[in-house]
Structure formats: C-alpha cells, structure tokens
Amino acid sequence: MPVAEPRQVRRAALRLIRQDRRAFSAMIIFNALAAAAGLVGPWLLGRIINTVKDGGSVATVDRLALGILAGAVAQLLLSRHARYLGHRFGERTLARIREQFVDRALALPASVVERAGAGDLTARGTTDVATAGQTLRDTGPDVFVAAVQALFILGAVFLLDPLLGACGLLGLVGIWFATRWYLRRAHAAYLEEGAAHSTLAEVLAATASGARTVEAFGLRERRVAESEKQIVRCITARERTLHLRSVLFPCIDISYAVPVVAVLLIGGVLHDHGSVSLGSVVACALYLRQLSQPLDTILQQVEQLQSSSASFARVEGLAGTTGEKTGASVSSGSTSAEVPDARRAVKGVGEAGEAGVPADDRIDVDGVSFAYGDGPEVLRNVDLTVRPGERLAIVGPSGAGKTTLSRLLAGIDAPVKGTVTVGRTPIAELSPDRLRRQVVLVTQEHHVFLGTVRDNLRIAAESATDTELWAALTAVGADWAQGLEHGLDAGLGPGGRLLHGAEAQQLALARVVLADPHTLILDEATALLDPTTARHTERALAAVLHGRTVIAIAHRLQTAHDADRVAVMEDGRVTELGTHDDLVAADGAYAELWHSWHSRPEERPAAD
Numbered sequence: 222m223p224v225a226e227p228r229q230v231r232r233a234a235l236r237l238i239r240q241d242r243r244a245f246s247a248m249i250i251f252n253a254l255a256a257a258a259g260l261v262g263p264w265l266l267g268r269i270i271n272t273v274k275d276g277g278s279v280a281t282v283d284r285l286a287l288g289i290l291a292g293a294v295a296q297l298l299l300s301r302h303a304r305y306l307g308h309r310f311g312e313r314t315l316a317r318i319r320e321q322f323v324d325r326a327l328a329l330p331a332s333v334v335e336r337a338g339a340g341d342l343t344a345r346g347t348t349d350v351a352t353a354g355q356t357l358r359d360t361g362p363d364v365f366v367a368a369v370q371a372l373f374i375l376g377a378v379f380l381l382d383p384l385l386g387a388c389g390l391l392g393l394v395g396i397w398f399a400t401r402w403y404l405r406r407a408h409a410a411y412l413e414e415g416a417a418h419s420t421l422a423e424v425l426a427a428t429a430s431g432a433r434t435v436e437a438f439g440l441r442e443r444r445v446a447e448s449e450k451q452i453v454r455c456i457t458a459r460e461r462t463l464h465l466r467s468v469l470f471p472c473i474d475i476s477y478a479v480p481v482v483a484v485l486l487i488g489g490v491l492h493d494h495g496s497v498s499l500g501s502v503v504a505c506a507l508y509l510r511q512l513s514q515p516l517d518t519i520l521q522q523v524e525q526l527q528s529s530s531a532s533f534a535r536v537e538g539l540a541g542t543t544g545e546k547t548g549a550s551v552s553s554g555s556t557s558a559e560v561p562d563a564r565r566a567v568k569g570v571g572e573a574g575e576a577g578v579p580a581d582d583r584i585d586v587d588g589v590s591f592a593y594g595d596g597p598e599v600l601r602n603v604d605l606t607v608r609p610g611e612r613l614a615i616v617g618p619s620g621a622g623k624t625t626l627s628r629l630l631a632g633i634d635a636p637v638k639g640t641v642t643v644g645r646t647p648i649a650e651l652s653p654d655r656l657r658r659q660v661v662l663v664t665q666e667h668h669v670f671l672g673t674v675r676d677n678l679r680i681a682a683e684s685a686t687d688t689e690l691w692a693a694l695t696a697v698g699a700d701w702a703q704g705l706e707h708g709l710d711a712g713l714g715p716g717g718r719l720l721h722g723a724e725a726q727q728l729a730l731a732r733v734v735l736a737d738p739h740t741l742i743l744d745e746a747t748a749l750l751d752p753t754t755a756r757h758t759e760r761a762l763a764a765v766l767h768g769r770t771v772i773a774i775a776h777r778l779q780t781a782h783d784a785d786r787v788a789v790m791e792d793g794r795v796t797e798l799g800t801h802d803d804l805v806a807a808d809g810a811y812a813e814l815w816h817s818w819h820s821r822p823e824e825r826p827a828a829d
Contacts, residue, residue: 222333222341224412225537230530233537237314244310248303252366255299256373261292263511264377267504274499300366307362315354318536322346325539328653343426344419345539349532356529360522367515374512378505382497385505388487389512392480399472400520403465410465411531414458421451462528473520477513481506579644579651579659582609582739582770584630589639591625599625601793602639607740612771614781616814617790623774626790627744630772631662643740661738664745667729669720674702674728675709681732693734699727740770778818787811 225233238245265285272281326342334342379386428435428444435444488502584607591600600622607613607630615623628634629641635649642648643659651659670677678690685693690709694702701724705711711718720728733741773780781787782801789797789804789811797804797811804811 222345222535223538225534225540227408227530227534229540230534230537233533233540237317240317241310241313244306244313248306248310248362248365249369251299251303251306252369253373255296255303255366256370258292258296258299259370259511260373260377260508261295262289263504263507264381265289265292266507267381267498267500269500270503271498271500303366304362307365308358311354311358311361314357315350318353318357319350322350322536322539329539341419341423344415344422345535348418349415349535352529352532353536356525356533360525360529364519364522364526367518370515371512371519374508374515378508381501381505381508382488382491384491385484385488385497385502388483389480389505389509392483392509393476393516395476395479396473396516396520399469399476403469407462407465408531410458410461411528412534414455414462414528415531415535417451417455417458421448421455424448424451469520473517477516480509480512484509578655579646581644582659583607583644584648584740584770585640585642585645586626586630587640587642589626589629589636589641591629591634591636591638598637599793600629600636603793603795605788605795605798607770607772609739609770610768611786612773612784613786613788614773614775614784615788615790616775616778616781616811621790622793623790624744627662627742627772627774630740631660631742632656633662657736658738660740660742661733661736662742662744663729663733667722667725669713669725669728671714673707673710673712674705677713677728678709678731678735682735682737685735689735690731693731694727696734697727697730699724699731701727738769740772742772742774744774745776778815781811781815789814 265288269282269285272285322345326346329342375386375390378389424444424447428448435441484502484505488497488505491497492499492502584605586603586605589600589603590598592598603622603626605626615626617623625634629636630648632641632648632651635641640647643651648656648660670680675687675690678693679685682689687709691702702708705718713720773784775781775784784801786799787797787801787804788795789809791810797807797809799807801815805815806812
C-alpha cells in the first residue's frame with residue numbers, strides 16, 4: 222500500500238490540530254507560562270550572588286530565595302496543567318485517527334486489499350496507529366514543552382548578555398550537525414523497519430491461517446525458511462536505526478558541555494575586565510546547564526518522532542489508496558484497471574457524491590477484456606447481457622474466467638477494455654453504498670465475526686427485526702440456529718459456537734437475504750454444502766429473492782439446469798448462451814459437460 226509524502230503528513234497533522242484548536246492553544250499558553258516560571262530561578266540566583274558580593278542584607282537574600290521557591294511551585298503547577306491539556310488533546314486526536322483509519326479501511330477497494338494482503342493493513346491499524354497515538358499522547362506534549370522551555374532559556378541568556386548568549390548558541394552547533402545527519406537518514410530507515418514488520422506479519426498470518434495446508438503438503442521447512450528470512454530483514458532494519466542512534470546520542474552528550482564551558486571561560490575573562498557581573502555569568506551558565514534538560518528531551522524523543530512520523534505516513538497512506546486528495550505516492554504495483562475502483566471508493570466516503578444512478582437493473586458487458594497486472598488476458602472481448610430478474614448460470618472448465626467475470630460484474634475490478642454497466646451506468650463508478658444496494662457478490666470464503674448470531678446478521682440490515690432474522694436463517698436452511706441455547710443471542714467464535722464451513726456459508730447467505738440486493742452473484746457460494754442441501758438452498762434463495770437478478774458461477778450443473786439461461790465460458794470467452802434445454806440439444810460444450818456431470822451418481826441430487 223502507498224505511503225503518504227512528508228508534505229501530506231504535515232498537512233494531515235495541521236488538519237488534526239485545527240480540529241481541536243482550543244485545546245492546542247491552551248496547551249501552548251500554559252507551556253509558555255511554565256517555561257517563563259522556570260526562568261525565574263537562575264535569574265534570582267544571579268541576583269543573590271550579586272547581592273552577597275555587594276554586601277546586601279540577609280532579608281534581601283531571603284526574599285530572593287522565596288522568589289525562587291515561588292517560581293518553582295508555579296512552574297510545577299503550570300507544567301502539570303499543560304501536560305494534562307496535552308494528554309487530553311492527544312487522546313482526542315488519537316480517537317480521530319482511529320475513526321478515520323477505520324472509515325478509510327472500509328472504503329478500500331477489495332482489489333487493493335487483496336493485493337496488499339491482510340498483514341500490511343493489520344500492521345497499519347495496530348502498530349502504526351498505536352505509535353502515532355503514543356506520540357500525540359506522550360511524546361508530542363513532552364517535546365513541545367521542551368521546545369518552549371529551550372526558546373525561553375536562550376532568550377533569557379541573550380537578555381542577560383548578548384555576547385555570552387552568542388557563545389552559548391555557537392556551542393550548540395555540534396548538536397545541529399549531528400541531528401541533521403540523523404534526520405536525513407532516519408525517515409527512510411524507519412519506513413523500511415515498518416515495511417519489514419508488515420511483511421513479517423503477513424507471512425506469519427498466512428502460515429497460521431494455512432497451517433493445515435502447510436502440514437498436508439509438507440511445506441513446513443519452506444514456511445519456516447520464509448519466516449526466518451523476514452525475521453532477518455526485521456533485525457537488519459532494526460540494527461540500521463540502532464546504528465543511527467548510537468552515532469547521534471554520544472555526539473549530543475559531548476555537545477552539552479561545550480556551551481557551558483565556553484560561557485564560563487569567556488564570562489570569566491569579561492568579568493575580569495569588568496564587562497559583566499559575576500551573577501550574570503553564573504546565571505548564564507545555569508541557564509545553559511538547564512538548557513540540557515529540554516534539549517535532552519527533544520533529542521531523545523527524535524527517535525520516537527521519526528518512528529511515529531513514518532507510522533503516521535503509513536496510516537495516512539490509505540487516503541492515497543482511496544483516492545483522496547492527499548499527495549500520497551501510490552505504489553507502482555497499481556494498474557490502470559484499479560483506478561476507477563479507487564475513484565468509486567472516494568465518492569462513497571467523500572464529498573463528491575455518487576457518479577450516477579442506474580436507470581434499471583439490466584447489466585451489460587460490452588467487449589470486455591481483463592488482465593491481472595502485466596499478465597496475460599484472462600477475459601477476451603466478452604459480450605453478455607443479464608436481464609432484470611433473470612437467473613443466469615455461468616459454467617465452464619477451471620481457468621475459463623468465470624470468477625474474474627463475477628468480480629467485474631460486482632465492481633471489484635474494472636475492465637482493461639470495454640465496459641460493464643448496470644442501468645447504463647458503469648459499475649466501477651458507483652459509490653460503495655449504491656454498489657452494495659445494486660450488486661452483492663457471495664463467494665465460498667465466508668467470515669464469522671466475533672459476536673452473537675444477531676450481530677452477524679445485522680451487518681447486512683441494522684434495523685432487521687428478530688422475526689426477519691429468523692426468516693432469513695430459515696430461508697437458507699440454517700436449522701442449526703434453532704438448536705442454539707440462546708438463539709439469536711448465542712455467541713459465535715472463540716468462547717461460543719464455532720461454525721464449520723457449511724454453517725458459515727449459510728450464515729453468509731442469510732445476510733444476503735437480509736441485504737436484498739438488486740443483483741446477487743453467487744461464486745460457488747454453496748460449494749461446502751452437500752448437493753441436495755445446496756440445491757434446496759439455491760431454490761430457497763431464488764424464492765426469497767423473487768424478481769431479483771441472480772448470477773450463479775456454477776460448479777454443480779444442477780444449478781445451471783434450474784437457471785433461466787446458461788452462459789458457457791472457455792478460454793476467457795463466452796462460447797455458448799441459451800437455456801439448458803437448448804444447449805443440451807445443440808450438443809456443444811455445455812452438452813458434453815452436462816452428460817459428463819450427470820453420469821456421476823454422487824452428483825445427482827436426491828428426489829425432491
């Protein structure tokens with residue numbers, strides 16, 4: 222997935238600040254007051270030294286000492302309140318980042334998520350968001366307070382004596398050079414570290430989710446080797462950032478002593494010539510010694526700031542994937558076929574609105590060709606019309622392009638050549654909300670969300686009543702739900718009822734019934750059901766979705782037998798189109814498939 226450019230990261234940060242400008246302004250004011258209160262101590266200490274040197278009274282010294290105490294107490298209280306305001310600002314801003322990330326993640330085109338992999342998206346939504354949040358909550362306020370204190374301290378030194386102030390400032394040049402060297406290398410190093418962690422997460426997730434496949438095909442050593450390779454990459458990236466810190470921090474520690482020594486030496490010479498008082502030299506030295514604390518805070522947090530900047534760039538990079546005007550640099554893996562899909566995602570989240578409203582539910586595929594990336598064409602000049610309310614079955618051998626065509630019909634991918642329209646409106650230009658109302662694709666890959674049966678069903682229809690939920694489960698033959706002790710309130714997943722493949726399919730199909738789309742595309746959605754149950758489920762769906770368009774990618778030809786029309790695909794083309802009886806009578810490719818399938822007793826459905 223793309224990573225936002227530094228310019229866009231700054232713009233996004235400013236946008237977050239503007240959304241809570243009052244808290245940010247209050248934080249600035251209290252930090253400034255706390256920094257000003259911190260200047261009182263060294264200045265009064267210089268006054269005490271001059272007073273004692275000039276033979277002043279004890280009462281005067283006591284009053285100045287009380288002033289130092291009052292300044293310290295005031296600094297403590299003001300700093301505490303400033304930190305409190307900073308943490309509140311950070312927590313609210315972190316909540317906005319999380320909400321924005323979820324909105325953008327849900328608006329991502331399915332093709333982008335599939336290409337990037339779950340590991341990258343998961344790492345951005347967990348590690349990167351948490352890192353950015355830590356900066357907003359802790360590191361950001363600390364660095365800001367330290368920066369304000371450093372500026373006030375330098376200002377105080379210049380007010381006491383401009384020459385001593387210039388000496389102190391020149392002594393800090395070493396820190397500037399070391400920090401500049403570090404910053405020029407750190408951003409890229411931390412981006413590489415984040416990318417390495419994302420790849421490792423993807424490899425581990427894929428290995429864990431496919432553990433049975435790994436075991437069945439003896440892929441254990443290969444997966445272990447791949448995991449170790451990515452671990453080595455993570456270690457190498459981590460060592461790179463560690464090397465940068467090992468150079469930066471020693472240079473800084475040495476540079477802290479330089480301005481103090483310079484002020485004491487030059488101040489001593491000036492005092493000897495009567496150009497500056499002893500109290501002013503001591504106060505300047507104390508200020509510069511005090512300067513090491515805020516500078517230390519800033520420089521120690523540079524690592525966290527660089528890490529969080531890289532993390533925030535990765536989080537903000539999702540805006541580039543959804544097509545928002547962010548300046549994010551999209552990775553070179555994107556293809557032209559995915560651009561309309563990105564525009565569609567933007568219009569769903571964004572302010573531009575929908576590109577158009579379909580005139581009806583008719584789907585037209587005109588001269589469509591498609592290829593994945595730079596690979597060969599999977600579809601070649603496909604022409605197909607699906608009439609509203611029609612049940613169309615698409616059959617063909619493996620690799621014929623059936624699933625690819627279903628993805629184009631569902632608006633997941635956009636054709637490289639030709640058009641796919643619904644009601645004369647390109648499907649790829651529909652907003653997500655409009656697209657989901659228009660077309661729903663159901664595959665054999667289903668997900669059971671952690672929660673109750675009711676929670677899982679209401680994903681498709683938030684306002685559905687319990688009666689409607691039970692009706693949807695009954696329509697797809699989910700009789701197992703009737704046996705749950707807590708009914709719709711029964712928990713699913715770890716700690717609750719674990720659904721096997723067929724039950725998860727039925728739950729997904731029940732969501733389809735509740736969603737009630739204009740067009741339903743079933744890509745082997747009943748593959749995990751036995752033939753008899755699959756046929757009953759498909760017929761029940763057809764009855765419930767009466768008047769809706771149903772397109773079935775058929776792995777069992779009984780589905781084609783029950784359809785209004787059958788489209789036969791071979792080598793990326795539609796080679797036959799007609800009713801079941803007509804195609805069988807034509808004695809072509811479909812007839813051959815039908816006779817071959819019907820000759821297998823295990824595939825014959827039981828009598829209804």
